[in-house]
Amino acid sequence: MAPVTQQALSPRKRPRQARATATVDAIYEATIQVLLSDGPHRLTTTRVAERAGVSVGTMYQYFPQKQALIHALNERYLESLAERIETTSRQQHGASAGLMVQALIETYWHAKTERPEVTRALYRSVADLDNSALIERFAQRVDSATITMLESASDSRFQNVAMVNRTLVTVIFGTVRNAFERQLANHEADGVMQQLVLMCRAYLKAVSETR
Amino acid sequence: MAPVTQQALSPRKRPRQARATATVDAIYEATIQVLLSDGPHRLTTTRVAERAGVSVGTMYQYFPQKQALIHALNERYLESLAERIETTSRQQHGASAGLMVQALIETYWHAKTERPEVTRALYRSVADLDNSALIERFAQRVDSATITMLESASDSRFQNVAMVNRTLVTVIFGTVRNAFERQLANHEADGVMQQLVLMCRAYLKAVSETR
Amino acid sequence: MAPVTQQALSPRKRPRQARATATVDAIYEATIQVLLSDGPHRLTTTRVAERAGVSVGTMYQYFPQKQALIHALNERYLESLAERIETTSRQQHGASAGLMVQALIETYWHAKTERPEVTRALYRSVADLDNSALIERFAQRVDSATITMLESASDSRFQNVAMVNRTLVTVIFGTVRNAFERQLANHEADGVMQQLVLMCRAYLKAVSETR
Amino acid sequence: MAPVTQQALSPRKRPRQARATATVDAIYEATIQVLLSDGPHRLTTTRVAERAGVSVGTMYQYFPQKQALIHALNERYLESLAERIETTSRQQHGASAGLMVQALIETYWHAKTERPEVTRALYRSVADLDNSALIERFAQRVDSATITMLESASDSRFQNVAMVNRTLVTVIFGTVRNAFERQLANHEADGVMQQLVLMCRAYLKAVSETR
DNA sequence: GATGAATGAGATTTCATTCAT
């Protein structure tokens, strides 16, 4: 396998013709399908190409390495996740802090559980990929959105909003992932999510000054 | 690759002699080394054997499949982690609930961060392994220990101790993993851990009846 | 294709068992066969392995890259060529300068023409290989042998033996190669070789002082 | 790859318009560039087209096969080389034989060294090409020109002018190539060229009858 | 004519696993 350079992770060329765009989309979709049906270690370039209904050669026109595929997939996923969180943050602007964390938790949990196999596939796809840059970018977008939200809370004010935010985000994202991966029964998972809301609220009350 | 059967995942034979034990240990150590230095996709049987100073043939005496290696590695790790948590749980028996969660968080965080590369290597080794059975067993040991601990709290009593425990464990383990993986700066990570203690205590206060 | 590092050009491991030695020899022989029968651009790793009667995997145990094969082949060839020239140089020690160049020309010409297809195959195999290091080493061995020889000439003495030697070697080797590659008819090539002897002798007479 | 037929080696169509000529020139130039910067095994049709600023499709209008490109390149090169030699031969018509060989050596050496990378690139481009026909044609043009020249020598007359000429040409061209490929230091190469002149003159004197 | 997307055979290379010694 060729060494993975940063540059090699971005698509080799942008599709210029309509045909090409369709091809790229088919490849994305096929990647997810293969990840789901065959698992990450059966995610091979030939399999993806076959499932996408294109030749390997075509795939390599757009993704110069296998890694580029997975990278692009994660990029897309984190992109859409960030957008959902930003949307929630905007919607909760000016609400009470309690409602904010509740909305955040729900958004994230839904994002992870609405297509659970996709989530699982993505978690597992990552093993070989250095996606710390992606994560970093994602974290910054999220932090910026949630801090803005928290600062607008109608009922609370925080001395060290950065730390409170970092704590909340770390706890919520970590807990959701863990609940997801522990494969809790549905009612158990729902219970944990409710308790998580409770917990975050108790925390917010403890660290906020009333406005 | 031969299909992975459950039976095939356990070492082919238990080491009976001192020499054999040393060999197996060398193999474990070598696996971690290779994982760290070469990454999971360069974790090959030849490389591990070479690093361990044995021949591939010998390695296959102890681990009938490559998967068995990784499986055994994770088993060992979770085993020792469970033991540490059980120890902590015993030590905190009868303490206040607040001290309990603090001890739990510290134990888990230390376990993850004292050899961070090993932790990272193990996280990454898992991609292709179905380790849900391992996780399940680990979770049960932990739950049983922490529930016993929580029930002995000197200052609190919980209506639904199972749920409270599940919540705490999910939150703590999830948060720790997330803090670890986000690669927070040291002081940030420490801050989050302190806040996590705070948060868990606030939660416990909210859901407990004074004894 | 992986980038060609210098290290990668030497055999990956030395054969330790008799079986392994036989394998390596078979591979060398097969490489020449394929080069001859299929031409350099049909020299593929699979073809060589097949012809050698081993699996590709085995071949890669000994030659980590396709280039390593060709490199080894050239190394072997230049090695034996250098030996022949050294032998000739020793044999002509103390002879007349005229006999020396005659012997040198004959040796080189025979070496090139006794298995002409092999010679041609090797010339063509080189296109992608940076064999300047090999050539350099070869040139030094040859220079050292021929200078020693020339200095011992019974009938001549040279002011600047290094230059005379460099000239002779460059002219002889170049002319032989060119005669070979121009595909002259046999009698034409023989004629040129005889004239070359004549020419070198005339040159030697012109630049030497009688002893 | 389609089998290479002789007919397929000539450009598919002659450029009739100025635009077409420019395109073909750009392709030639690009071929050399790619050969120089990427080496012969990275000489791909796509790369050449890209460097030439045309599409692959367009390139295939002019060169129906990749081989045709290299063939045409060599043809062009040998063509211009032959012309230079013819020019020199005409200029030296009637001069002394000594001046003739001197001029011939200088012409050839300059032709090879004025753009050394191009020379090297061309040498390496040839591996897979059967260019014996080209060489043959080139040799005949050269022979015819140099024989005519030699026959006009003011100071010498040769019994077997064909053989003398063949010898001179083979020696000079072979030596120049070898000096070039051995990568001699500049002063060494210049020295060899001067000695070569000396040598050829000594030879001519030995084989000629004074006129 | 020109373009460049698509093709797919085929090349290189890896690596889990076996088995003769």
Added chain:
DNA sequence: TATGAATGAAATCTCATTCAT
């Protein structure tokens, strides 16, 4: 029992060539 040579299926990736737009 230990060794490590051998295996070969399978993976990644390339590139000459075609052809729809």
